[in-house]
Structures are given as structure tokens and as C-alpha cells.
Amino acid sequence: MSKIWVFSDMASRYPELLAAAASLGGDVNALVIGTDSAKAFSYGATTVTQLPADESRMIEDYVPTIAKCVTASGTPAVVLISATKRGKAVAAKLGIALNAGVINDASSVKGGDGVTATHMVFGGLAVGTETVKSAVAVITMGSGAFEPLPEDAARKGDVVTADFVPPPVSIKCLERRAKQNSSSVDIGKARRIVSIGRGLKAQEDLAMVRDLASALDAEVGCSRPIAEGENWLERERYVGVTGVQVKADLYVALGISGQIQHMVGANGAKTIFAVNKDKNAPIFQYADFGLVGDIYKVVPAMTALLRK
Amino acid sequence: MNIVACFKLVPEEQDIIVNGDRTLNLEKATPKISLYDLNAVEAATELAAAMPDSKVSALSVGGKILENSKARKDILSRGPDALYAVIDPALESALPRETAAALAAAVGKIGSYDLIICGEGSGDLYAQQVGLLLGSLLSVPVINEVSKITAGDGKVTVERTLETEVEVLEVPLPAVVCVTADINTPKIPSMKAILAAGKKPITVWSVTDIGASTGGAPVVMQSILAPAQADRKKVIVEGDSDDKVAAFVESLRKVL
Numbered sequence: 054m055s056k057i058w059v060f061s062d063m064a065s066r067y068p069e070l071l072a073a074a075a076s077l078g079g080d081v082n083a084l085v086i087g088t089d090s091a092k093a094f095s096y097g098a099t100t101v102t103q104l105p106a107d108e109s110r111m112i113e114d115y116v117p118t119i120a121k122c123v124t125a126s127g128t129p130a131v132v133l134i135s136a137t138k139r140g141k142a143v144a145a146k147l148g149i150a151l152n153a154g155v156i157n158d159a160s161s162v163k164g165g166d167g168v169t170a171t172h173m174v175f176g177g178l179a180v181g182t183e184t185v186k187s188a189v190a191v192i193t194m195g196s197g198a199f200e201p202l203p204e205d206a207a208r209k210g211d212v213v214t215a216d217f218v219p220p221p222v223s224i225k226c227l228e229r230r231a232k233q234n235s236s237s238v239d240i241g242k243a244r245r246i247v248s249i250g251r252g253l254k255a256q257e258d259l260a261m262v263r264d265l266a267s268a269l270d271a272e273v274g275c276s277r278p279i280a281e282g283e284n285w286l287e288r289e290r291y292v293g294v295t296g297v298q299v300k301a302d303l304y305v306a307l308g309i310s311g312q313i314q315h316m317v318g319a320n321g322a323k324t325i326f327a328v329n330k331d332k333n334a335p336i337f338q339y340a341d342f343g344l345v346g347d348i349y350k351v352v353p354a355m356t357a358l359l360r361k
Numbered sequence: 362m363n364i365v366a367c368f369k370l371v372p373e374e375q376d377i378i379v380n381g382d383r384t385l386n387l388e389k390a391t392p393k394i395s396l397y398d399l400n401a402v403e404a405a406t407e408l409a410a411a412m413p414d415s416k417v418s419a420l421s422v423g424g425k426i427l428e429n430s431k432a433r434k435d436i437l438s439r440g441p442d443a444l445y446a447v448i449d450p451a452l453e454s455a456l457p458r459e460t461a462a463a464l465a466a467a468v469g470k471i472g473s474y475d476l477i478i479c480g481e482g483s484g485d486l487y488a489q490q491v492g493l494l495l496g497s498l499l500s501v502p503v504i505n506e507v508s509k510i511t512a513g514d515g516k517v518t519v520e521r522t523l524e525t526e527v528e529v530l531e532v533p534l535p536a537v538v539c540v541t542a543d544i545n546t547p548k549i550p551s552m553k554a555i556l557a558a559g560k561k562p563i564t565v566w567s568v569t570d571i572g573a574s575t576g577g578a579p580v581v582m583q584s585i586l587a588p589a590q591a592d593r594k595k596v597i598v599e600g601d602s603d604d605k606v607a608a609f610v611e612s613l614r615k616v617l
């Protein structure tokens with residue numbers, strides 16, 4: 054039976070990581086920075102290994118410490134990490150430190166003779182299924198791949214503390230500041246989404262999109278160019294292979310052409326509505342209900358009808 | 362400054378055909394420089410332009426795709442002074458670890474370097490590992506998500522853009538950095554640059570030449586399959602007259 058470890062640079066990601074770990078069977082050891090173990094136990098950890106907190110350290114500096122813990126408790130072992138930007142840096146560094154195979158952005162993970170995980174390739178055109186052959190497997194889990202287990206505050210377990218092992222080469226962090234134009238919205242969990250693409254001519258016109266979203270009690274989403282090229286909406290709102298993969302009941306795509314890289318993020322929605330002025334837009338191949346028309350005319354009319 | 366910009370040639374996604382059994386047919390797909398590696402090459406070129414006596418080497422390892430002369434010319438027209446390609450059947454569908462090991466050996470053969478720049482992930486596998494593995498294999502500082510690079514004396518200062526934070530980091534050289542897609546806007550090569558590209562040196566090695574070992578891959582790819590298409594109703598109405606919008610909204614109400 055493999056030893057299962059979980060680690061995240063974001064506390065909010067532990068519940069789903071612990072659920073992924075539980076699906077692999079066996080005892081689950083949560084590596085946490087600091088001394089707060091209760092949350093990890095309540096979501097299914099059987100052991101918590103506390104790593105000494107120190108604000109001046111970078112998350113990546115913990116790699117030798119984690120590697121030492123994993124090595125000391127033996128193989129086979131699986132390390133599940135949240136697929137955040139730092140998580141991926143930690144995963145690759147562990148890959149070398151532990152001579153382990155690494156798979157990023159896993160949408161599923163299975164045990165057995167080697168750990169097998171799936172992730173999107175070719176911009177979402179296909180899913181790659183890979184198996185780790187090395188004694189240790191390091192997998193970063195995409196957000197939303199697993200439902201957290203029900204929280205149970207009564208659960209307890211063993212607490213272990215690990216000594217910090219300094220990294221051989223270290224990078225100096227001169228400054229850390231909050232990112233501008235970022236938000237904590239999680240449209241991956243939204244039930245309804247109104248999503249806007251480059252059919253929008255100006256940032257001010259977002260008002261009509263927000264109106265429709267509010268009439269539908271929906272979150273606002275978008276295509277990558279609206280968030281990354283235009284910077285009209287926060288990065289957290291763009292849907293697609295490199296953005297958020299939604300699981301909504303309703304996805305309303307406005308002025309979005311429907312490129313595969315976008316649609317792999319939207320396809321998880323139960324019902325897709327689309328408005329596009331080009332009747333040949335690929336989005337209509339992926340939609341349940343489509344209207345060929347101008348969003349500047351259709352969107353305000355839809356809002357008015359829904360408010361009636 | 363001695364800079365190495367790593368890139369991968371990938372099949373043009375638009376030319377990929379999904380077969381009936383959901384496998385992909387890449388035969389008709391022309392090779393192109395992976396989108397986000399253009400940012401790595403541009404970052405290297407911009408940095409070199411700002412530092413006197415700099416040199417940029419473009420480096421790629423892979424299979425037959427690297428024999429493509431148009432793609433070779435394309436990379437050299439984007440600023441690098443020389444191209445190094447490691448072409449070997451053993452690297453034909455190499456996964457990140459084998460790729461990074463070959464790159465590390467190739468860097469050793471090229472000689473000294475100050476900074477190696479990689480993209481955020483390739484357009485085909487998008488594994489987002491190679492640069493990080495490369496730095497770790499070379500035992501030098503390595504960091505991902507770099508959105509700005511400023512050269513200093515024996516170091517670079519970089520900005521790293523994370524989900525909710527920006528870190529400003531001082532990275533001693535030699536080092537490896539993986540840059541984001543929005544660090545720069547890659548320039549379209551000028552006619553002059555395209556003509557000059559033909560005269561730049563190209564060095565081709567095999568895995569044996571660089572002394573890399575390719576055995577013992579820790580990960581194997583089992584399959585690459587297009588997902589089964591979700592069954593959609595595809596009720597499409599043409600025209601945005603009031604009654605058509607009203608009918609559209611009626612369908613919408615039914616799922617609320």
C-alpha cells in the first residue's frame with residue numbers, strides 16, 4: 054500500500070486534496086506549514102506533519118524538508134499537491150529530489166500498479182492518460198477534480214513535527230505584494246454563469262452583461278482575451294483549458310467564438326446557451342440553444358424579459 | 362550575458378484531425394514554434410539587447426520535427442545568434458523528465474551560460490515542468506511564472522506573478538527562469554531578420570553526442586484521446602427579432 058502525502062500552498066485546497074488522497078486508499082499524511090492541524094484532520098488526514106513556519110521563507114524552500122519526510126517513511130509513495138503556480142514549482146523540484154515522475158493538472162488520479170492520472174493536452178483537444186513508474190509519484194491536482202469529504206471536527210490523528218532542511222540554493226524574496234485586479238471569485242463552483250467574449254466592444258459595455266447576470270442570479274465569466282489581453286475582467290473569471298473549468302447548470306456564452314481551448318472549460322456545464330452574430334461560429338456546435346444575433350440587441354432584451 | 366532560450370516545435374493544432382476512434386492524427390500538422398516559447402525567445406532577445414556583449418543561443422531537443430528548415434529559420438529570425446538542436450529517435454515523444462535531462466546535457470556541451478529561459482508550457486503536452494526540472498538537474502536556482510526580468514551584476518531581479526500575489530525575487534546567476542505568456546509581446550520578424558536568419562550557425566547533435574542517457578523514464582504516456590463529445594441539443598435560431606429572443610428566453614426559463 055502506498056504512503057499518501059498531501060501538500061498545498063493554499064489552505065483552502067486541502068479539503069479536495071484530502072478527498073483525492075482518500076480515494077487512493079490507506080493512511081493520509083497532510084504536510085502543513087505551521088501548527089494548525091485541526092482542519093486537515095476534520096477533512097480526512099490520519100497524520101499531520103507540521104513544517105516550521107517562517108515568513109521569510111519561500112514555499113519552494115520546503116522541498117528538501119518534504120523530500121526528507123517522504124524518503125524517511127518509505128515507498129511506494131504518492132505526493133498530491135494543489136495545481137497552483139507554486140504547487141507546480143514544488144512538484145517539479147520534488148520530482149528531481151525524489152527521482153519521482155510528475156504529472157500536473159490532473160483531472161483524475163487512480164492507484165494500482167503505478168499511479169495513473171489524466172490531464173488535458175493539445176489545448177484541450179484531447180486527454181492524456183499517464184502512468185508513473187517510479188517508486189514515488191508526484192501529482193498536482195486541478196481544482197474541482199474531487200469533492201471534499203464531509204467535515205468532521207471530531208476526527209483526530211497523530212501530529213508529527215519536521216525539522217526544516219535548508220535548500221542548497223535559495224532565491225531571495227525582496228518583496229511580496231497583493232496582485233492588482235485579482236479577485237477571490239470561484240466560478241468553478243458557480244451554478245450559473247454568463248460569459249462574455251471578444252464580441253464585447255468596450256469595457257463599459259460590461260454593464261449590460263452584469264445586468265443579465267444579475268437577472269439570472271449568475272456569475273460573470275469570460276474568454277481568455279477579455280481577461281488577459283484586454284484586462285477588462287479578473288483572470289479568475291476566464292474559462293478554458295488554462296483558465297477555469299466550470300461545472301455550472303447553466304452557461305450563457307455571449308460573443309464567444311467557441312475555440313476548443315475555451316470550450317473544454319465550458320463543456321462541463323449542464324446546459325449551454327449561446328448568442329453570436331456569426332451563424333458559422335463553432336460555439337453553436339457545442340450549444341444546446343443558440344441564437345444568431347447581435348449581443349447589443351439581444352442581451353438587454355433578454356434582461357428585460359427575465360425581469361418581467 | 363550568455364543566454365539560452367529553450368523552445369519546442371509542436372504540431373499546428375488547427376491541422377490536427379480527430380480520428381473515429383478518438384485518437385489524434387498529427388500527420389498533416391505542420392511544425393510550429395510552441396506559442397509560449399515565443400515569449401521565452403523574446404525575453405532572451407530583449408535582455409541581450411539591454412546588456413552589451415550578450416549572446417542568445419536557441420536550444421531544442423526532440424525528434425525528426427526539428428529537421429524542419431522553415432521552423433529553424435523561424436526561430437533564428439526572432440533574434441537568437443545560434444541554434445542548437447539535439448535530434449534523436451529516442452527523443453521522439455519524450456516526456457518532461459527525458460526532455461529536461463537532454464537539455465541539461467546539451468547546455469553542458471554548449472558550455473557556459475548565465476541564464477536559461479523557458480516558456481510556461483508547451484502547446485502540445487503543456488506539462489509545465491521542463492524548465493523547473495532543468496534547473497533542478499543543473500543544481501542552479503530555478504523559478505516559474507516570471508513576468509518581468511531585470512538584469513543586474515551576477516544576478517537577475519524578477520517579478521513572479523502568482524494567483525493573488527506578486528513576488529519580487531533576486532536570483533543569483535547562473536539560473537533558469539520560466540516566463541509567463543504575458544511577459545512580452547513577441548515581435549513579428551522583419552524581412553531583414555528573416556534574411557539574416559539563413560546565415561546564422563546551426564549545430565545538430567544526437568543523444569550520444571551530448572552524452573545524455575534516455576533510459577528509465579519515470580512516467581509513460583498510455584493514451585491521448587479526444588474526449589467524447591457532450592450530447593448537445595443544438596437548437597439554433599437565426600435572427601434576433603423580439604419573438605425569437607422571447608422564445609430563446611423561454612427555453613432559458615425552463616432550465617432555471
Ligand SMILES: Cc1cc2nc3c(=O)[nH]c(=O)nc-3n(C[C@H](O)[C@H](O)[C@H](O)COP(=O)(O)OP(=O)(O)OC[C@H]3O[C@@H](n4cnc5c(N)ncnc54)[C@H](O)[C@@H]3O)c2cc1C
Nearest residue numbers: 250251252276277293294295296308310314315330347348
Ligand atoms: C495554449 C492555448 C491556451 C488557451 N487557453 C484558453 C482558455 O483557457 N480560455 C479561452 O477562452 N481561450 C484560450 N485560448 C485562446 C483561444 O484559442 C481563443 O483565441 C479565444 O478563446 C477566443 O476568445 P473569443 O471567443 O472571446 O474571441 P473571438 O474568437 O475573437 O470571438 C469573438 C466572437 O464574437 C462574435 N461577435 C462579435 N461581435 C458580436 C456581436 N455584436 N454580437 C454577437 N456576437 C459577436 C464573433 O462572431 C466571434 O465569434 C488559448 C489559446 C492557446 C494557444
